[in-house]
Amino acid sequence: MRRRLLAVLLTFSAVAVTCFAVPLLAATAQQRTQRLELARAADLDWFAALARQAVATGDTGPLRREAQRYASLYGESVLVVDARRSEIAAAGGLRADDPGVAPLVDAALRGQTPRRVSDLRPWTREDMLLAGPIGDGIRADGAIVLRASTRAAAADVAWRWAAVVLGALAALAACAVLSASVARWLLRPLGELNAGVQALTAGASGAQVTERAGPPELRDLAESFNRMSRVVGEAARTQARLVADASHQLRNPMAALRLRIDGLSGRVAEDARPAYAATVAEVERLEDLLEGLLSLATAESRATSLAARAQSPGDPAEEEVCDLGTVVFERVDAWSAAGVRAGVAVEAGEVAE
The missing domain is CATH 3.30.450.20 (PAS domain)
Incomplete structure (x- = not known):
């Protein structure tokens, strides 16, 4: 162009x-x-x-x-x-x-x-x-x-x-310089918008472009794109948090439910075996569904992070952190019932740094 x-x-x-x-x-x-x-x-x-x-x-x-x-x-x-x-x-x-x-x-x-x-x-x-x-x-x-x-x-x-x-x-040379300046003034914002759209398409959340370059029409377009990018990024982050939170919140009760169902395996009457098997199959299906949700949330988060780093290679990598105490508490709560039946006490110890 x-x-x-x-x-x-x-x-x-x-x-x-x-x-x-x-x-x-x-x-x-x-x-x-x-x-x-x-x-x-x-x-x-x-x-x-x-x-x-x-x-x-x-x-x-x-x-x-x-x-x-x-x-x-x-x-x-x-x-x-x-x-x-x-x-x-x-x-x-x-x-x-x-x-x-x-x-x-x-x-x-x-x-x-x-x-x-x-x-x-x-x-x-x-x-x-x-x-x-x-x-x-x-x-x-x-x-x-x-x-x-x-x-x-x-x-x-x-x-x-x-x-x-x-x-x-000399006039033609001046016109050439002026034409190059006008072309740069008009097309530079378009190039930034194109790069922003490509970044947004690649999954970079919150891609932004310069709003103070080019004619007023392109500046308004850049401002509208930045608003749209922020809204889309926030919606994607909200969706990812919802999926991750829901899957994490459901995983612990599901693990406890699986333990209790497994603990009933030897106590189920013969005539209740089909219903028990159906219950186990449904629990397994729910576990697969939760694993899929967690994988989806992790994949989206990872893709967004990689896309953002690809668009900004000079930015430092974001550190992935977790609350170790919360994880340990959830695991202790999940395995306590099985430990009681087995006569084993499940407790949280101190983690050496």
């Missing part, structure tokens, strides 16, 4: 942590991608302003120098073309005939700001292409294309994902 409960709790914890971590990973990648895209969009706007100035003045020198400085500083490529798709400025090796550039230029010349950007992943190695138009918002006089490196952003995403994964693993 412990394994099944832990499996359920750990499965639920893993699902909960996964449902929390996966969206966080996606949000982290999306946020870093948007940061990169916004930064490069600002660069596009800056080059668009320089390109408008170059078109207005006819001097493309400042635009070319800025493109070269940008490529050398960031290690990324810049391409500026006019409305006829002719190159105005280029740096970093980007050309208008490169794969994927022509569709971006066409879209930018139509006044659009295309974004061919997908969320970054730690394993992303493909460069990002972004384009923007040159113009006043009504008419496009050219287009700008940037090829941005994603390696630094992908490494940043990898570090963030590692932090999220480590946090998820």
